[in-house]
Structures are given as C-alpha cells and as structure tokens.
Amino acid sequence: MNVQQLRAEFDALTERYEGFKRQNLALNMARGKPAPEQLDLSAPLLEALPAGSLAPSGRPLDSAGEDTRNYGKLLGIPEARVLMGALLGVPASAATSEVLVGGNSSLTLMYDTVARAVLFGVRGFKPWSRLPGVKFLCPAPGYDRHFAITEGFGIKNIEVPMTPSGPDMDIVERHVQTDPSVKGIWCVPKYSNPQGVTYSDETVRRFAALRPAAGDFRIFWDNAYAVHDLEEPGDELLDLRSACLEAGNPDLYYMFASTSKITFAGGGISALATSPANLTEAAGHLERQSIGPDKVNQLRHVAFLRDLDGIREQMRRHAALIAPKFRVVLSTLERELNGLGIARWTQPRGGYFISFDGLSGTAKRTAELAREAGVVLTGAGATFPYGSDHHDTNIRVAPTYPSLEELAVASELFCVCARKAALEKLR
Amino acid sequence: MNVQQLRAEFDALTERYEGFKRQNLALNMARGKPAPEQLDLSAPLLEALPAGSLAPSGRPLDSAGEDTRNYGKLLGIPEARVLMGALLGVPASAATSEVLVGGNSSLTLMYDTVARAVLFGVRGFKPWSRLPGVKFLCPAPGYDRHFAITEGFGIKNIEVPMTPSGPDMDIVERHVQTDPSVKGIWCVPKYSNPQGVTYSDETVRRFAALRPAAGDFRIFWDNAYAVHDLEEPGDELLDLRSACLEAGNPDLYYMFASTSKITFAGGGISALATSPANLTEAAGHLERQSIGPDKVNQLRHVAFLRDLDGIREQMRRHAALIAPKFRVVLSTLERELNGLGIARWTQPRGGYFISFDGLSGTAKRTAELAREAGVVLTGAGATFPYGSDHHDTNIRVAPTYPSLEELAVASELFCVCARKAALEKLR
Numbered sequence: 001m002n003v004q005q006l007r008a009e010f011d012a013l014t015e016r017y018e019g020f021k022r023q024n025l026a027l028n029m030a031r032g033k034p035a036p037e038q039l040d041l042s043a044p045l046l047e048a049l050p051a052g053s054l055a056p057s058g059r060p061l062d063s064a065g066e067d068t069r070n071y072g073k074l075l076g077i078p079e080a081r082v083l084m085g086a087l088l089g090v091p092a093s094a095a096t097s098e099v100l101v102g103g104n105s106s107l108t109l110m111y112d113t114v115a116r117a118v119l120f121g122v123r124g125f126k127p128w129s130r131l132p133g134v135k136f137l138c139p140a141p142g143y144d145r146h147f148a149i150t151e152g153f154g155i156k157n158i159e160v161p162m163t164p165s166g167p168d169m170d171i172v173e174r175h176v177q178t179d180p181s182v183k184g185i186w187c188v189p190k191y192s193n194p195q196g197v198t199y200s201d202e203t204v205r206r207f208a209a210l211r212p213a214a215g216d217f218r219i220f221w222d223n224a225y226a227v228h229d230l231e232e233p234g235d236e237l238l239d240l241r242s243a244c245l246e247a248g249n250p251d252l253y254y255m256f257a258s259t260s261k262i263t264f265a266g267g268g269i270s271a272l273a274t275s276p277a278n279l280t281e282a283a284g285h286l287e288r289q290s291i292g293p294d295k296v297n298q299l300r301h302v303a304f305l306r307d308l309d310g311i312r313e314q315m316r317r318h319a320a321l322i323a324p325k326f327r328v329v330l331s332t333l334e335r336e337l338n339g340l341g342i343a344r345w346t347q348p349r350g351g352y353f354i355s356f357d358g359l360s361g362t363a364k365r366t367a368e369l370a371r372e373a374g375v376v377l378t379g380a381g382a383t384f385p386y387g388s389d390h391h392d393t394n395i396r397v398a399p400t401y402p403s404l405e406e407l408a409v410a411s412e413l414f415c416v417c418a419r420k421a422a423l424e425k426l427r
Numbered sequence: 428m429n430v431q432q433l434r435a436e437f438d439a440l441t442e443r444y445e446g447f448k449r450q451n452l453a454l455n456m457a458r459g460k461p462a463p464e465q466l467d468l469s470a471p472l473l474e475a476l477p478a479g480s481l482a483p484s485g486r487p488l489d490s491a492g493e494d495t496r497n498y499g500k501l502l503g504i505p506e507a508r509v510l511m512g513a514l515l516g517v518p519a520s521a522a523t524s525e526v527l528v529g530g531n532s533s534l535t536l537m538y539d540t541v542a543r544a545v546l547f548g549v550r551g552f553k554p555w556s557r558l559p560g561v562k563f564l565c566p567a568p569g570y571d572r573h574f575a576i577t578e579g580f581g582i583k584n585i586e587v588p589m590t591p592s593g594p595d596m597d598i599v600e601r602h603v604q605t606d607p608s609v610k611g612i613w614c615v616p617k618y619s620n621p622q623g624v625t626y627s628d629e630t631v632r633r634f635a636a637l638r639p640a641a642g643d644f645r646i647f648w649d650n651a652y653a654v655h656d657l658e659e660p661g662d663e664l665l666d667l668r669s670a671c672l673e674a675g676n677p678d679l680y681y682m683f684a685s686t687s688k689i690t691f692a693g694g695g696i697s698a699l700a701t702s703p704a705n706l707t708e709a710a711g712h713l714e715r716q717s718i719g720p721d722k723v724n725q726l727r728h729v730a731f732l733r734d735l736d737g738i739r740e741q742m743r744r745h746a747a748l749i750a751p752k753f754r755v756v757l758s759t760l761e762r763e764l765n766g767l768g769i770a771r772w773t774q775p776r777g778g779y780f781i782s783f784d785g786l787s788g789t790a791k792r793t794a795e796l797a798r799e800a801g802v803v804l805t806g807a808g809a810t811f812p813y814g815s816d817h818h819d820t821n822i823r824v825a826p827t828y829p830s831l832e833e834l835a836v837a838s839e840l841f842c843v844c845a846r847k848a849a850l851e852k853l854r
Contacts, residue, residue, distance in 0.1 A: 055763050069466040115546070288579040306771070
C-alpha cells in the first residue's frame with residue numbers, strides 16, 4: 001500500500017473503532033473464567049448430598065468409615081485421593097502414598113510447596129531463603145500467577161522460549177543441568193496457558209531424564225487442563241510420573257490439578273501428586289498448618305463426578321458450551337487478519353486460551369485501544385516474567401466467559417484494535 | 428494413712444483398674460472433637476442451598492451480585508465477612524476493611540500469618556527469618572497446635588504462667604515491653620484451652636495497652652470459643668479491638684475464629700480480623716497464594732447461620748448436648764478425687780476442655796495407665812511448649828466426643844488411674 005492507501009485504511013479502521021466505542025461495551029476477555037452456564041453444569045453440588053453417598057446412619061462417612069464432617073484426614077478422604085489421582089495419572093493403588101487433596105485452590109498448593117522449600121528446604125537441602133540466589137525457569141508466554149509466586153519469594157524468574165512441542169528443552173537442560181541455583185520450572189504441560197500447546201512425548205521424556213545440578217530441583221507440573229479438551233479425541237500427554245520412574249528420577253516432580261474448571265472455580269477441590277518421599281515431607285509441615293481440608297466438599301465432588309469417566313462426561317458438556325466460543329473468536333481473527341502479515345495466533349484443541357501475537361510493539365497499544373472501547377484483555381506483557389514482553393507482541397485471549405453474541409462483537413473490536421495499532425506503528 | 432492402709436488402698440485400686448482393663452475399652456478423650464450428634468445439628472449444610480439464598484436466576488450470587496461459584500473475592504463474600512466479623516466483635520460497617528473469611532481451618536490462617544511474618548516481615552520490619560532469634564510467648568498450659576506453629580518456624584516458645592484471669596500480665600508486660608525479639612503471644616482469650624478461663628477485663632485492657640519493644644509485635648488472639656458457652660449467661664470477654672483502638676494501638680492484634688465447633692470441624696469456614704492496615708498487608712501476599720476461598724461454602728454458612736443470633740441459637744443446641752458430658756466428668760472427678768489432696772481441676776463454663784492437675788510427677792503415668800486400659804488422653808505435657816510440663820502434673824480432658832455412657836466409664840477409669848499413679852508416687 002502507498003501512503004494514501006494506508007491513510008484511507010487507517011481512517012476506515014478509525015471509523016469502525018469509533019462505532020464500537022459508541023456501543024458502550026463492557027466485556028471481559030482477560031481471565032480464564034468459566035461462564036455461568038458452565039457453572040450450572042455442576043448444579044448437583046448445590047443440591048443435597050445424594051443418599052448413595054451417605055452411610056446407612058445417614059451420616060456422610062468416607063470410604064474408610066470416618067466422618068467427613070469432623071477433624072482429621074490431613075491429606076483428604078481416600079475416594080477423593082483416588083479420583084484426583086486418576087486425573088493426574090496416579091493409579092488408585094498409589095493414591096494413599098502419592099496424592100494429597102486440598103481445598104478449592106491448587107494455586108495455594110503450588111504457593112505452599114514453594115513456601116516450604118523457601119522456609120525449610122527440600123529433602124534435607126538448605127532452605128532456599130538461605131541461598132544467595134535461587135532461579136526458576138518460566139516457559140513464556142506462560143501463566144502470570146505462576147511467575148508471581150516465585151517473584152513474590154524473591155526467586156529470579158528466567159524466561160525460556162516455548163516451541164510448538166513445549167519449552168525449548170535444549171535451553172531447559174542447559175540451565176537445569178549446569179546451574180545449581182536453578183531449583184524449579186513452571187509447566188502447564190497440556191493445553192498450555194496461553195498457547196494451548198501439549199508437550200510432546202519427547203519433551204516429557206527429556207523432562208523426566210533431567211540430571212539437575214541441584215538435588216532439590218523440582219518440576220512444577222500444573223496439569224490445569226488435563227481433561228479440558230475442545231475436540232475429540234483430545235491431545236494425549238505422556239505420563240510424567242511413569243516417565244520419571246523409568247528414568248530413575250522418582251522424586252523429580254510435583255503435579256497439580258484442580259476441579260476449578262471442571263466444577264466450581266470458587267468451590268472445587270485441588271490436588272498435589274508427587275513421590276511418596278516428597279509427599280511425606282510435605283505432610284510433615286502441613287500437619288502444623290491445617291487441621292485437614294474441607295472433606296465434606298471432597299465427598300460432594302466424588303458423589304457428583306464419581307470417576308475419571310464421570311469427569312470426561314462433564315468435560316464434554318463444558319466443551320459443548322465453550323468450543324463454539326473459540327470458533328467465533330478464531331473465525332473472526334481469520335476473517336479480519338488473515339493474510340495481512342500483522343498477526344499470528346494459536347488454534348488450541350483444548351484449554352482456556354488463544355495466544356495472539358501482533359506486530360512487534362503493538363500489544364500494549366492494542367489492549368489499550370480495546371480497553372478504551374470497553375473490552376478488557378489480559379494486560380499486555382502479563383504472560384511474561386516480570387510482565388515484560390520484550391517485543392510487545394503477545395496478548396492472551398480468553399473466550400470462555402462472554403456469551404457468543406458478546407464474543408462476536410468483542411473479537412471483531414479486538415481485530416480492529418490490532419489493525420489500528422499495526423497501522424499506527426507502520427505510519 | 429499408714430503403710431498397710433496405703434497397701435490396701437493400692438490393691439483395691441489395682442483390682443478396679445484390672446476390672447476396667449477386662450472391658451477392652453476403646454475410648455478417646457484426647458482432642459476437642461465434636462460428637463456426631465453435634466455435627467448432625469448442621470444437617471442443613473448437607474442439604475440443597477435454600478431457595479432464599481439464590482438469586483432470582485436460581486444462581487448462588489453473593490450480596491454484591493457476584494457468582495460464588497466463580498473466581499474472585501479473595502477475602503470472602505461480603506455477607507460471610509459480616510457474619511464472622513460479628514463473631515469477633517467487628518461491626519458490620521468495618522467488615523470490608525477488617526475481616527477476611529477463609530477456608531475451613533483457622534489454624535491455616537494462623538500458620539500463614541506467622542509464615543508471612545517469617546518470610547516477608549510485618550509492615551516494613553525485617554522478615555523474622557533474617558533475625559538472629561525470635562520469641563513467642565506461650566501462656567501454659569495452652570493449645571499444643573499453637574505452640575507447634577511457632578516451634579516449626581524455629582521461633583523460641585517462652586512459657587508464661589496462666590492465672591484464673593488470664594496470662595500473668597506482669598510477666599507478659601516485662602517480656603513484651605523490654606525484649607524486642609518477642610514478636611507475638613498466643614492467646615485463647617475465652618474459655619481458654621485447656622482451663623476454660625475467660626480473660627478478665629483488666630487482662631484485656633493490659634493487652635491493649637502494651638507498649639511493645641518490637642514494632643512488629645502482634646497478639647495472636649484465637650477466639651476459638653467465642654460463643655461456646657456451656658451455661659447461660661456465658662462469660663463476657665472484653666472486646667480487644669475496641670480496647671486497642673482506645674489505647675491507640677489499632678494494629679496490635681490478629682483475631683481468629685472458625686465455625687469448626689459451630690458447624691462442621693471438617694467443612695466449616697474461618698476468619699481473620701485485624702486492622703485495615705494489617706489486612707491490606709496480608710491481602711497483598713494472599714493474592715499470590717490463592718484464587719479466592721470456597722465461596723459456595725461461605726454462602727451455605729450464611730444461609731444456615733444467618734447472623735449472630737442464629738449462631739447463638741445453634742450454640743444452645745450444642746450446649747444441650749455437651750453440658751451433660753462435662754457434668755458427668757466433673758461429678759466423677761468430684762466423687763472419686765475430692766478431698767484426697769492429690770488433684771485439682773477446672774470447672775469450665777464453656778469451651779471444650781477440663782484442665783486436670785494431678786500430683787507432681789504423675790501425669791505421664793496416669794495417661795499411660797489410661798491408655799493401657801483403652802482410654803486415650805491428650806499426651807501428658809502436650810499443653811506446654813515443647814511438650815515439657817516440668818512438674819508433670821497437667822492433663823487436658825476432652826469430654827465432647829464420647830457418649831454419656833462411655834464418659835461415665837472413661838472418667839471413672841481416669842480417676843482410678845490418677846489415684847493409682849499418685850499412690851505409686853507416694854509409696
């Protein structure tokens with residue numbers, strides 16, 4: 001395009017943009033929030049505990065015959081440990097020694113796991129608070145709340161590039177195997193936040209085969225989207241636990257999951273799965289921190305979800321609600337931006353996000369334009385450690401919360417903002 | 428008694444003791460556990476959320492119109508903050524700035540509050556982990572789980588004697604006002620664990636008027652038994668918050684409570700109340716630790732308990748179940764031990780425990796004898812920092828969990844054990 005054409009194009013976009021502004025929109029595509037209709041899928045959790053989950057006495061006992069309403073069971077009720085273990089690939093026979101089921105926030109399990117390492121150290125190694133410098137690897141773009149945990153403890157977050165098969169393992173191996181101050185890595189191994197990438201088998205095997213320079217290095221494997229397929233069949237993630245056992249690295253990982261996006265984001269249950277030795281260590285500290293988790297809610301969840309098949313059924317109902325939302329956003333991106341050479345984006349097969357990369361130096365401006373027109377996006381840069389996206393290109397788009405109609409408008413506006421920001425840059 | 432009489436007495440007791448042993452008892456008076464009948468009082472929490480607590484849409488929205496099933500509300504839903512604030516003496520108008528409502532374990536709120544001070548420091552003061560030595564005052568006998576928290580962080584627990592009006596305030600003042608390494612004190616101000624002592628107005632005022640040598644000293648005020656009266660009217664505890672405000676010490680305290688012994692020990696809600704400045708500081712860290720508490724359970728609790736009057740009604744139902752249990756134990760102690768000069772015990776008007784002091788050097792032996800005959804008591808010494816009861820006299824008796832019939836047997840056996848241990852000592 002020549003200068004005049006660019007100007008005409010810019011004026012046309014500006015007119016469209018002003019049209020959106022006049023609509024006084026108030027939409028949010030910032031966070032991976034389930035829509036109200038998704039939450040309605042778990043209505044039985046608001047109903048009476050079904051008779052089948054009560055003992056003959058009418059009391060809510062767990063499978064060991066203990067009262068879920070009373071104190072105890074620091075690591076959760078047996079049937080919930082089996083259920084959440086299944087979600088994380090732990091066989092039922094190992095649930096008692098490898099799975100902890102906690103309250104509604106798996107972020108708390110992650111934070112507390114890092115906090116224990118900082119305060120008390122991992123398996124006899126020095127507490128991280130007593131070391132001159134501790135580093136964590138942060139595949140980026142990634143999940144801002146992960147990066148915030150380690151940043152909050154004064155741990156240095158090191159950016160590692162993501163590839164279509166997971167974190168760049170050459171770089172991961174170099175850091176982990178040569179630098180004893182590298183103590184952990186944040187991973188969302190299936191339908192990664194925000195790209196929707198599922199780590200390849202080779203990536204998982206290379207993780208399992210790491211020979212860390214630090215004996216207290218751990219993989220923080222947040223399998224937040226373990227069953228969150230948008231299409232069938234969903235991606236298959238190689239089982240990290242088995243791979244670590246095979247590689248002779250049984251203690252290398254902490255795996256996390258929750259039902260936040262299976263049942264209620266504000267009333268689910270969470271899990272940590274790790275080796276028996278790691279779990280015993282965590283339980284030793286947890287004993288001082290808690291009188292036990294909310295076991296009644298664990299019983300509710302088992303009564304509702306039953307088993308992994310029950311979870312998969314529930315996830316198909318979620319997919320029926322949110323897959324069309326992803327399609328609206330993706331088809332709008334396609335229609336508005338394809339072939340312009342100013343953007344690329346991911347086509348996730350699961351998870352909660354689309355990762356969008358605009359022209360270098362336009363992400364912040366795009367988000368600003370959208371916000372001024374009433375559409376909130378994840379803060380540009382938020383997907384990078386310290387909020388610093390060096391090229392200012394990445395925006396995480398979260399299509400689940402708004403309605404289909406709202407998404408059609410919001411994603412068109414988003415495209416107009418991205419084009420306008422690109423033209424401003426090119427002028 | 429002469430030697431022969433002592434021998435006869437000892438033989439008679441041994442015969443009674445062996446009689447108990449032959450009954451193969453398996454009773455537990457160790458922990459302050461609600462009985463199943465008490466848990467049944469909160470049956471509505473296992474039922475459907477009442478229609479009155481749902482929005483016209485049928486969805487469980489909080490009083491601000493936000494969906495309790497979704498993410499957010501890091502400090503809890505407004506109506507739960509008002510309810511738990513009322514329990515802790517915080518006016519509804521201040522709930523938003525002074526009350527946090529969390530998950531089911533107030534112990535977790537206490538642990539995390541200490542952990543934040545250790546890791547990050549309090550209001551700009553150095554993190555406790557970077558100080559050469561940190562001390563906490565522990566009124567004793569007291570609650571073993573409190574002492575375990577600070578012990579676990581390597582904080583030095585300093586024993587302070589309890590009096591019938593609370594901790595010995597001369598000693599508290601001396602430590603707090605002269606030693607900058609004293610950073611906190613553990614208090615159960617109403618129906619203290621295990622004595623059942625309610626701190627006098629003067630004690631509370633002296634707490635509020637403390638002029639700590641350390642700017643980051645805080646009172647950890649665990650009002651676990653705020654409404655747990657056994658008789659009416661219950662004890663009145665002076666409001667620490669008002670007293671601190673009057674004394675110009677608004678930031679001096681963290682107050683804690685939970686519904687563990689109001690609704691479900693394994694499925695209740697908990698609260699922290701403190702000054703706006705302290706709460707803002709805590710929230711800043713909590714933001715990294717949690718995506719918000721289980722708000723659905725908070726809504727359930729508000730629907731069931733409604734307000735402070737609703738809580739008081741519920742507590743009268745609890746008292747109707749457990750006051751007779753305390754009477755059985757107390758009347759057995761009276762019958763078996765009164766006038767012998769080998770024991771004294773408290774007559775609590777609320778709370779969960781009777782504090783028993785036997786002859787010096789007999790507590791461990793008494794607990795051992797009881798255990799061998801099938802009755803588990805709180806480990807002798809557990810009520811002191813580091814489990815160390817220098818005179819080996821104190822045993823905490825928890826009458827709530829066993830049935831009345833079981834308690835009659837268990838408390839008689841307990842007395843026989845205490846007498847036998849005393850005679851063994853005297854011989």
